[in-house]
Amino acid sequence: MKLLELSHSCLMDILYKETPFKLAIENICNKNTIFRDDRKNLTNIVGCSLRHFYIFDNLISRLEVELSNEQKVILHIYLSNRLFVPLISSKEMETALEQYQISKKSIDTLDNLTEDKTKIIPPEYSNNSIEYLHYRFNVPTWVLKMWMKHFKGYTYKIVKSINKPSNHYMIKNTSKINDDELNKNNDFVPSFAEGLYQYQGNIGPVRHSLVRGGKMALITPAEHYLYSKLDLDLLRKIAIYSEVQNNIHLQLEAMLSNNLSCDIIAGSSEAYYSTKKDLEAHALNKVNLYQANHSSIITCLSEKVHTFFVLPKNTNFAELRKSPDYFNRIKQEELDGYIANQKLALHDASEFIEEGGQLVYAVSTMNKKETLQILDDFIKNHPDFVLVEQKQFLPFDKYNSTYYFAIFRKEVPHD
Numbered sequence: 001m002k003l004l005e006l007s008h009s010c011l012m013d014i015l016y017k018e019t020p021f022k023l024a025i026e027n028i029c030n031k032n033t034i035f036r037d038d039r040k041n042l043t044n045i046v047g048c049s050l051r052h053f054y055i056f057d058n059l060i061s062r063l064e065v066e067l068s069n070e071q072k073v074i075l076h077i078y079l080s081n082r083l084f085v086p087l088i089s090s091k092e093m094e095t096a097l098e099q100y101q102i103s104k105k106s107i108d109t110l111d112n113l114t115e116d117k118t119k120i121i122p123p124e125y126s127n128n129s130i131e132y133l134h135y136r137f138n139v140p141t142w143v144l145k146m147w148m149k150h151f152k153g154y155t156y157k158i159v160k161s162i163n164k165p166s167n168h169y170m171i172k173n174t175s176k177i178n179d180d181e182l183n184k185n186n187d188f189v190p191s192f193a194e195g196l197y198q199y200q201g202n203i204g205p206v207r208h209s210l211v212r213g214g215k216m217a218l219i220t221p222a223e224h225y226l227y228s229k230l231d232l233d234l235l236r237k238i239a240i241y242s243e244v245q246n247n248i249h250l251q252l253e254a255m256l257s258n259n260l261s262c263d264i265i266a267g268s269s270e271a272y273y274s275t276k277k278d279l280e281a282h283a284l285n286k287v288n289l290y291q292a293n294h295s296s297i298i299t300c301l302s303e304k305v306h307t308f309f310v311l312p313k314n315t316n317f318a319e320l321r322k323s324p325d326y327f328n329r330i331k332q333e334e335l336d337g338y339i340a341n342q343k344l345a346l347h348d349a350s351e352f353i354e355e356g357g358q359l360v361y362a363v364s365t366m367n368k369k370e371t372l373q374i375l376d377d378f379i380k381n382h383p384d385f386v387l388v389e390q391k392q393f394l395p396f397d398k399y400n401s402t403y404y405f406a407i408f409r410k411e412v413p414h415d
Contacts, residue, residue, distance in 0.1 A: 006038075079114065187200055241297065264288065
């Protein structure tokens with residue numbers, strides 16, 4: 001199949017079957033003989049079409065003709081090719097437009113509308129309006145309204161930041177790599193925080209030999225900050241309840257110098273299988289993994305723990321920066337369900353904290369309903385816990401993170 005056909009098939013799966021971007025690319029490449037450069041071009045075309053979806057969709061809607069999903073997708077590719085990533089020849093594109101029965105009048109209209117690409121956003125919207133930000137940065141309007149309410153004037157800085165690639169950061173496992181070996185590797189340089197390294201390699205960080213060998217672990221600056229505030233004791237039990245894919249176990253393994261011993265309860269099949277794969281690849285033999293909902297924690301833990309991490313499913317706005325299709329998968333109607341589940345997960349985990357122990361709630365979001373309101377609800381209904389610290393990270397500050405955490409401590413009763 002040609003690049004244009006592959007791009008069209010991939011976009012159809014993403015937009016109308018809600019197949020995640022990375023999985024859709026993998027599926028297409030596995031079904032066809034794709035060379036490295038072709039895969040890169042495929043990713044660029046599909047990614048560009050997704051990152052400009054709302055403004056392209058607006059332009060296409062101005063044609064005022066009835067179009068099928070297949071026709072809409074070919075026009076998204078046409079606009080992407082015309083305006084940003086010209087990877088498909090004009091002859092091939094012309095043939096495809098004829099194949100999908102796109103009229104010359106429609107193409108002429110789109111060409112006129114995009115003659116000056118600095119003016120493709122409808123001129124009636126002011127630069128600070130929700131509509132402008134919606135089209136300019138490809139963010140759902142309901143998300144923008146939420147951020148306008150919660151963060152007011154910071155909203156523009158937020159959406160501008162999440163449209164830029166984020167840096168990758170690492171911590172070292174001191175039991176596996178020393179300073180001399182690390183200093184000889186130019187892919188890792190010290191960052192603004194002690195013990196935190198910025199990755200500057202040319203290959204994907206997860207494919208780097210030091211990462212695959214467990215010598216370095218991926219981490220965000222916000223997570224690094226959180227761990228610096230915790231009382232992690234090798235002699236005291238640690239438990240993790242997670243409904244999202246993450247590498248907290250690899251981070252803790254690096255921080256505790258290859259001595260991590262804990263119980264992980266995976267609240268989703270995605271979290272379970274990704275964690276299982278990591279545990280096997282890195283031979284983390286002292287970690288017990290279970291698949292269970294938070295209401296069934298009692299079936300997994302034999303005793304109370306000193307530190308319990310709760311990482312429930314959330315709006316995960318960090319994905320807006322990482323996944324060009326996330327705007328299409330995040331649903332406003334799912335928000336109330338997230339919040340109800342977060343409250344229950346935090347409550348269920350709190351039942352297994354020993355006196356003096358700590359409960360850690362962490363979500364990759366910028367939504368006060370999932371952060372401060374969860375915190376207030378928990379404190380109100382659990383008087384035996386006190387708030388130690390809470391912090392919201394925004395993507396435009398030095399921590400470059402979309403993240404929130406709250407640390408609670410269970411009080412020791414006094415006679």
